[in-house]
Amino acid sequence: MLTVRNIHQYYGGSHILRDVSFEARPGEVTVLLGRNGVGKTTLLKSLMGLVPIKSGSIEFDGRPVHGKTPYERARAGMGFVPQGREIFARLTVEENLRMGLAYRSASTPIPPALFELFPVLKQMLHRRGGDLSGGQQQQLAIARALAPGPKLLILDEPTEGIQPSIIKDIGRVIRMLAGRGDMAIVLCEQYYDFAQELADHYLVMERGEVIARGEGKDMEARGVRQLVAI
Numbered sequence: 001m002l003t004v005r006n007i008h009q010y011y012g013g014s015h016i017l018r019d020v021s022f023e024a025r026p027g028e029v030t031v032l033l034g035r036n037g038v039g040k041t042t043l044l045k046s047l048m049g050l051v052p053i054k055s056g057s058i059e060f061d062g063r064p065v066h067g068k069t070p071y072e073r074a075r076a077g078m079g080f081v082p083q084g085r086e087i088f089a090r091l092t093v094e095e096n097l098r099m100g101l102a103y104r105s106a107s108t109p110i111p112p113a114l115f116e117l118f119p120v121l122k123q124m125l126h127r128r129g130g131d132l133s134g135g136q137q138q139q140l141a142i143a144r145a146l147a148p149g150p151k152l153l154i155l156d157e158p159t160e161g162i163q164p165s166i167i168k169d170i171g172r173v174i175r176m177l178a179g180r181g182d183m184a185i186v187l188c189e190q191y192y193d194f195a196q197e198l199a200d201h202y203l204v205m206e207r208g209e210v211i212a213r214g215e216g217k218d219m220e221a222r223g224v225r226q227l228v229a230i
Contacts, residue, residue, distance in 0.1 A: 001024055001025060001026050001060065001061060001151055001152055001183075001184035002023065002024040002047070002058070002059070002060055002152055002184055002186070003023050003057075003058075003059040003060075004020060004021055004022050004023070004047070004056070004057075004058050004059075005021050005056055005057045005058075005059075006019050006020070006021055006055070006056040006057070007019075007020050007021070007043075007046060007053045007054075007055070007056030007057070007058065007066075008020075008053065008054045008055045008056055009039075009042060009043075009046055009051060009052070009053050009054055010054050011042075015208060016039050016042050016208050017039050017042060017043055017046065017053070017208045018207070018208040018209045019056075019209065020039075020043060020056075020205075020208070020209070020210055021056075021210070022203055022210065022213070024152065024184040024185070024186050025184055026151070026181060026182055026183060026184050027178055027179070027180070027181035027182070027183070027184075028178060028184060028185070028200035028201060029174060029175075029178050029185045029186075029187055029198045029199055029200050029201075029216075030184070030185065030186050030187070030199075030200065030201045030202070030203065031187050031188075031189060031195045031196075031198065031199035031201070031202045031203070031216065032044075032186065032187065032188040032189070032202075032203050032205065033188075033189065033190075033192070033195060033202060033203065033204045033205070033224065033227075033228045034204055034205035034206060034228060035206070035228060036190075038205045038206050038207060038208065039205055039207075039208040040156075040188045040205055041083055041156055041157075041188065042208075043188075043205070044080070044154050044156050044186070044188055046058070047078070047080075047154060047186070048070050048073055048074075048078060048080045048154065049065070049066075049068060049069055049070040049072075049073050050070055053066055060073065060076060060077070060078060060151075060152065061076065061077065061151060063076075065078075071103070074103070074148070074150075075103055077148075077149075077150045077151035077152060078150060078151075078152045078154065079145035079146060079148070079150030079152065079153045079154065080145060080154045080156075081141050081142050081144075081145045081153070081154065081155045081156060081158060082141075082156055083156040083157045083160065083188075084160075085134075085137045085138055085140075085141040086141065087129040087130075087137050087140050087141055087144070088129055089128065089129050089130030090128060090129075090130060091128065091129055092125065092126050092127060092128055092129070093121055093124050093125050093126070093127055093128075093129060093132070093140055094110070094125045094126065096129050096140055096144055097110050097114065097121070097140070097143060097144055097147055098110065098147075099144060100143075100144040100145060100146070100147030100148055101147050101148055103148070104148065110147065111146075111147060111149070114143045114146060114147060117143065117146070117173050117176070118139040118140075118142070118143050118169075118173070120136055120139065121136075121139060121140060121143055124136065133163075134161050134162060134163075135162045135163050135165075135166030135167075136166075138158055138162055138166065138170065139166065139169070139170070142155070142158065142170065142173065146177075150183065151182070151183055151184065152183065152184045152185075152186070153177065153183060153184075153185045153186070154185075154186045154188075155174075155185070155186070155187050155188065155189075156188045157188055157189060157190060158170055158187070158189070159189065159190075159191045159194055160190070167191070167194060171194060171197065171198060174187065174198055175198065178198075178200070187199075190228075192224075192225055192228060196216065196219050196220065196224075196225075198216070199216030199219060200215070200216050201213070201214070201215055201216060202214060202215075202216055202219055202224060204224060204227050204228060206227075211227070212224065212227060
């Protein structure tokens with residue numbers, strides 16, 4: 001579903017991403033790990049076109065997208081849940097969800113499946129996003145990204161600042177989405193146990209480079225916990 005080949009990215013004179021390559025396949029969760037400041041969020045923003053790459057290629061669903069705008073990538077089926085959620089605090093839950101459908105017809109209904117994944121959102125449909133708890137806002141941000149039915153879901157630190165009960169709910173949803181077999185998931189995560197539980201494949205970054213990769217079932221044996229320990 002997603003193929004990243006040898007991408008490099010710079011901020012000013014700083015070389016942020018160095019020859020990064022990986023694949024994300026439908027029905028699998030690819031977990032991106034690493035300490036703070038190693039380039040993980042920059043990589044995810046590069047995938048979505050929010051920051052440009054200097055060289056290399058990004059292919060989605062068999063087509064190059066590294067020259068496409070963020071909205072063109074979203075329309076192609078790439079969904080993004082940014083770090084910090086970035087919901088619209090003054091809009092209602094319903095209005096936030098409709099923002100995920102912005103490029104569809106105004107009569108397009110909100111998919112009922114979103115409320116099956118996150119029942120609390122149906123209960124709070126007319127409440128403003130800023131009045132929700134942090135965990136509820138995170139669920140809203142994920143639902144917004146899922147609303148148009150993406151083929152790829154990119155999540156940046158979805159457990160950050162979230163209470164344990166909602167972390168379990170988010171993990172359940174990610175497993176369910178991957179289990180359907182038609183969506184690839186890229187998960188950037190600091191919470192090691194959460195990442196290990198979900199990972200089909202993992203990548204570890206350091207100083208903008210991928211220094212380790214493998215199958216999720218091998219993470220503990222290969223000492224990945226020590227690689228990412230602060």
